[in-house]
Amino acid sequence: MEQYRIDKDYGLEFGLYTLGDHLHNPHTGERISARQRINEIIETARLAEQAGIDLFTVGESHQEFFTTQAHSVILGAIAQATDTIKIASSSTIISTLDPVRVYEDFATIDLISDGRAEIIAGRASRVGNFELLGYDLHDYEALYEEKFDLLRLINENQVVNWEGEFRKPLRNAEVLPRPKNGSMPIWRAVGGPPASAEKAGRAGVPMFLATLGGPVSSFKYSIDVYRQAAAENGHDPASLPVATAGFFYTAETTQQAQKEIYPHINEGMMRTNGRGYPKQHFAQGSHPKDVMNVGSPAEIIEKILYQHEEFGHQRYIGQMDFGGVTFDKLKRNIDIIGSEILPAIRKHTKK
């Protein structure tokens, strides 16, 4: 765990993530400027740090209604604006980027932040990046596997010799700068079916699992598959961190939280994915055994602790800004996280 900068005795790490969506606030029909959205993301990271939150991450999506396509640039600004909080991507779509360039960027962010940067590398659910960045969608799987492997190779070796299908070979290539401690945590972003979790386990890389909604037991299955695949392939599951990522929103009561956040999520997903979030599913999301952390502080604490018991994971990150949530609401959530949720989680999960 140490190589991934995870302290086993610390308890569950709590982070926030944003996809950098740039959507209308459904309550007012208005949308802030891209400039304001980006600045508020940086400011949210700063406030998260002040509240004692462990991690802040930013993702990239290359289509309409998003604004953090250049997520590494924003992470660089966050590195400068903060002092202690860990920072990462959520995720970097490695399939359509050059791993050498990604590594240069994130190693630089690691140096600016004095050793706080991590990479979470994924494959994208919407695929606007393929056409925009000049790749063929038919190579979706192969691109991800090859580039993810190369990224890890660069992390583990300062001088790289490599040959593959999707870029020119590297001959005694020295990828610089190096992160503060020579290497940095690289996670595999996993969503959807357990087959993807199994691949992460086989490769023995840390797993970031997307868990938007549904029973905890379904996601536990993916985590079990991951650990089993790791063990079967000669990796020690106890040395591999697992993180989960999903919706988060808190207000005084669970019903109030649902009332405030549902239109954001439903209409935001309508715009970015073409389908809303079924209200019936969202209502079920408040069940203590559902993975969605939307509710009163007390219910969220109970749910996160239940998830921790089931998953045995090291890190949870919540998405609370999707769909044009106002900055005021984000600040209030951060306040509650800092004053009520974090102390309870730490108390119960610290060794």
Next chain:
Amino acid sequence: MNIVLLSGSVAGSKTRTAMEYVKAAFEKNHPEHSVTLLDLADYDIQFSDGRNFMDYGGDTGMLTENIMDADALVIGTPIFQASIPGTLKNVFDLLPQDGFRDKTVSMLASAGSSKHFLIPETQLKPILGYMKAQVLQSYVFIEERHFSGKEIIDDDVIFRIDRLAEDTLILAETYQKIKEEKEASYGF
């Protein structure tokens, strides 16, 4: 209500002919609704490659957007090789797994033989159910002998088509109403 009628084949004319009658039934008896007939033969539709339906361009993007925007659909299919045509299956493959959630979907089939009567029941309905449609239980099944050129010559078939349009609307309106009441009860 936004109603989309889909003629699911690029070969032959019977399904298209029948779907014109469905369109006329909606327009004559239920003019307050918007009805669009999409005939796959009029478009150049690419094969599904697994991307999000919003990421297709051209005719394919137009088709998926239209279907996803519909409140109710009537799917017309011929029976080829004892099944639905590949063109229609491809339309389903272009859509999300739950692409018909909250949509009412009804079926019309034209076939060369009465032996194919159960094909919509056994092959089309399971797909619609899997994709979360509210499926109208009864469907219209038309045989070759009911057509003459591009006309339907059997009055019973025309009556059945009128009832299909009406039943589709009854189910769609009822479902929408029940769902709205239920959702209001969630309190958020």
